[in-house]
Amino acid sequence: MKKIMIIEDDPTIQKELSKLLENSGYQSMILENFKEAKKEILKNAPDLILLDINIPYMNGEALLQNLRKESNIPVIMVTSRNTEIDEVLSMSYGADDYITKPYHPTILLLRIEAVLKRANASVDVITYKELKINLKKGVIEKNQKEIYLTKNEMIIFSYLLNNQNRIVTRDELMTDLWNNEEYINDNALTVNISRLRAKLKEVGYEDAIETRKKMGYILL
Amino acid sequence: MKLKEYLKDHLLFLLFFFFLLGILFLLQNAFKCNQSLIFATLILLSFSLIITLLFDYIRKKKFYNSLLFNIEHLEESYLVLETITEPTFYEGKLLYQAFYDINKSMLERVEKYQEGMIDFKEYIEMWIHDVKIPLSSLTLMAHNYQNQLDKSFLEQLRRLDNSVEQVLYYVRQESVEKDYMIKETSIKKVLGKVALRNKDDLLEANIDFLIEGEDALVLTDSKWLEFILNQIINNSIKYRKIKIASYIKVSIEEKEEKVIIHILDNGIGIKSSDLPRIFDKSFTGENGRIQRKSTGMGLFIVKNLCQKLGHKIKIDSIENDYTKISLIFSKNSYFDVLK
Structure with a gap:
């Protein structure tokens, strides 16, 4: 389980953010001692840090600069400062991404996932049961049988795969699609999911994607 | 400065002078002076008068003419003092000093207001x-408790966020300092952010969001561009037609000299009589009156931001048919050279 550290001084955001992360399958921890921020980070060695700019004692940018001298832990700046200058500065200090408040929680999760993937040298081929999924080629493969997925189908399938055994809402799938510049509507999402099901049926996984009424889908 | 007016101004002095000249003539005649001497005195005295007046006139004309000319031609006429040299005659010196004091007191006052504004x-x-x-x-809580909350809760939060942001950009576009940073920006990337922000509203209203054309790089501030596009797309959502298949079509057109983003919707359009004033401050027009939620500030801020960034914005619409907004970015060869 990936460990994410929240560096943020507002207690409500701390609480809700950590709840969001835990619900999405991450382990979250909240930095309490801002005075010894760098020490705490290095001691706990998180996989990723969500860092606010306006924090006590030292601002987030300075902390980031300081941290980069010793560590390459991925850092996403999460802040209400929203000028281009702030963003360019943070990125030049070594941030991996920059998100402004208020953010859409699903988008935050997608960005976290993307940064973690980049940090762990992305994998091109993943497996699901006896199925090999080649993300780059857009192909699923079983016993030498190859089936091509469209870009949309692949986005949906890999999102379900990354969140296996958890109910995924239609909104999450939609957000991921729109995040990949596929601006489709509700009907198109339904069509894409039934096409994906048909393709999975061809390789013998007819009931892999289950519909949970009024909640979403789950990949079993 | 006109000679006639100048002489009129010295009328009393002139009348008195000629009166004295007359008395002198009569006196010299009464004392039976030599006729030639009488005429010589009169001519010499008149001549010295003309010389003195002419010299004075030319000196003053030079100063006042350049003063008036500069006031008329300067965009900010209060800066006129910087453009003229201090005159050599007494009245001019007084005027110059008075101007200087007035200027100083005004600048102090302006500075006070400026500080207040900052x-x-x-x-x-x-x-x-x-x-x-x-x-x-609130956004996080709404997400964490989404089973218990209505979707409109998030919609209201988005509305709040948009209103707050409008204030922020209003303040930024009014301020004197440079709050922006120009760099090469991918249009599709910015469009993606705007699309994600409006995703729920677009889906809720059943509006198809389409993008056409290849991505292009433009020189702009990506945050400002995001705000501009967000305002335009918010308007398209707000003024959509009910009960038809709505769409917003964004097309990117790259030409040799410029890049154009067209944002076309098939909404309720704008009355042709409202079009010329659509970018004016607080202008709400017919559509604003129908919707009643309009402040008339959105497009005004958009226009000002475009001006600051050096982009052009055009609007074209037919009532009950479509609205099309075009943003035009010129390509600057100077930056190509730098690369």
């Missing part, structure tokens, strides 16, 4: 950052 701007920016913290908390 303080106010800083306060507003700080206030907006403060507001964004509970806004973030």
